Each structure stands twice: as structure tokens, then as C-alpha cells.
Amino acid sequence: MNDIKEILFNKTSKDINQDRQLLFEQYKLFLELTDKTSERRNTTNNFYLTINGALIAAIISLLTNISPNANKSIWISIAVASGIAFCWAWRRMIFYYKNLNSGKFHIIQLVEERLPVNLYNSEWKYLKEIKKHKSFSDTEMIVPVIFFTLYFSILLFNYELSAFVSISLPLIIGILIHLRCS
Numbered sequence: 001m002n003d004i005k006e007i008l009f010n011k012t013s014k015d016i017n018q019d020r021q022l023l024f025e026q027y028k029l030f031l032e033l034t035d036k037t038s039e040r041r042n043t044t045n046n047f048y049l050t051i052n053g054a055l056i057a058a059i060i061s062l063l064t065n066i067s068p069n070a071n072k073s074i075w076i077s078i079a080v081a082s083g084i085a086f087c088w089a090w091r092r093m094i095f096y097y098k099n100l101n102s103g104k105f106h107i108i109q110l111v112e113e114r115l116p117v118n119l120y121n122s123e124w125k126y127l128k129e130i131k132k133h134k135s136f137s138d139t140e141m142i143v144p145v146i147f148f149t150l151y152f153s154i155l156l157f158n159y160e161l162s163a164f165v166s167i168s169l170p171l172i173i174g175i176l177i178h179l180r181c182s
Contacts, residue, residue, distance in 0.1 A: 004106075004107075004110065005110060008107065008110055008111070009114075020114075023111065023114060024115065026111075027108075027111050027112075030104070030107065030108065030111070031108070033104075034101070034105070034108065037097070037100060037101060038101070040097075041097040041101070044093050044097070045094075045140065045143075048086060048087075048089070048090040048093070048144070049143065051086050052083060052087070052147045055079050055082060055083045056083070056147075056150065058079055059079050059080065059083075059154055062075055062079070063076070076154065076155075076158045077155070077158070080151045080152075080154055080155045080158070083147060083148075083151040084148060084151050084152075086147075087145075087147050087148040087151070088144075090143075090144040091141065091144045091145075094140050094144070095137075098135075098137040105120060105124075109121050109124075
């Protein structure tokens with residue numbers, strides 16, 4: 001942590017008032033950039049949610065509209081494999097943004113040590129004291145897992161495996177997710 005402070009804070013100026021003003025201006029700019037990162041994160045989530053919703057709609061269409069003689073299993077398998085790949089990529093992006101935001105908030109907290117008020121430090125300390133507070137990233141991780149479970153269930157039903165396995169597996173995964181988030 002001390003290495004980051006040494007990199008973060010230059011010792012070039014001797015005018016403390018000018019340094020504080022520049023620090024505050026850079027702080028405001030960095031907050032704007034952090035906000036834009038959060039906007040990109042939301043856009044990314046919306047993209048993956050839309051893609052997965054479209055794939056599920058396509059799969060339902062394949063299941064209900066293709067004649068029984070058509071070889072729909074191949075198309076359903078392709079759609080399911082695509083959906084699983086998108087879920088994997090989505091989770092990777094969530095981890096990426098979680099780490100990126102953690103770094104940005106850490107820098108914000110270091111800068112705030114040199115400002116009169118520590119808004120982010122105070123907010124995080126308060127949120128950690130609340131026992132039921134969950135990070136957005138933890139909640140966010142559930143959605144790709146739900147889609148993955150849905151894809152896996154469709155795959156099992158598509159190949160007419162045991163209905164028990166098809167129904168119980170998503171239930172078990174759902175319980176595990178709930179336990180993980182509790």
C-alpha cells in the first residue's frame with residue numbers, strides 16, 4: 001500500500017494551496033472516470049442480458065415451432081452452447097469490472113486521506129457494519145449462473161434425460177447459489 005502512495009502522490013510542488021486545489025480537481029476528474037466505468041459495466045450487463053434473453057427466446061421458438069421431423073436437437077445444442085459461452089464471458093467481465101472498480105475505489109480512498117472529508121471511506125465502513133449488505137458484484141454474479149442453469153436444463157430436456165435430474169439439478173444449483181449469497 002505504501003508503494004501505491006509513493007506512485008500516486010508526486011512531490012514536485014512546494015505550494016500546498018495549489019497542490020490541494022490540483023488534488024481536488026484530479027479527484028473530481030477521477031470520480032467522473034469511475035462513474036463512466038460503472039456506466040460501461042451496466043451497458044455490458046445489459047448486452048449480455050439481451051443476448052441471453054434472445055437465445056432463450058430462440059430456443060423456445062425452436063422447441064415449439066419446428067415440426068417433429070426436423071432435426072432441432074442440433075440447433076438447440078448450438079444455441080445452448082452459445083448461451084453457456086456467453087454466460088462464461090459475462091462472469092469474466094463481472095470479475096474484470098469488480099477488480100477495476102476495487103482499484104479505483106482504493107485510489108479514491110487514498111486521495112481522500114489528503115482531503116478534509118473521507119466520503120468513500122465513511123460509506124464503505126458504514127456498509128461493512130451492516131450485516132445484510134451484499135456487494136453488487138456478488139449479486140450480479142447470480143444472473144449468469146441462472147442463465148447457465150437454464151441452458152443446462154434445456155440441454156438435459158432436449159436429450160430426454162431423466163426428468164428427475166433435469167428438475168433437481170437446477171434446484172440444487174439454486175440452493176447452492178442462495179447459500180453462497182447468504
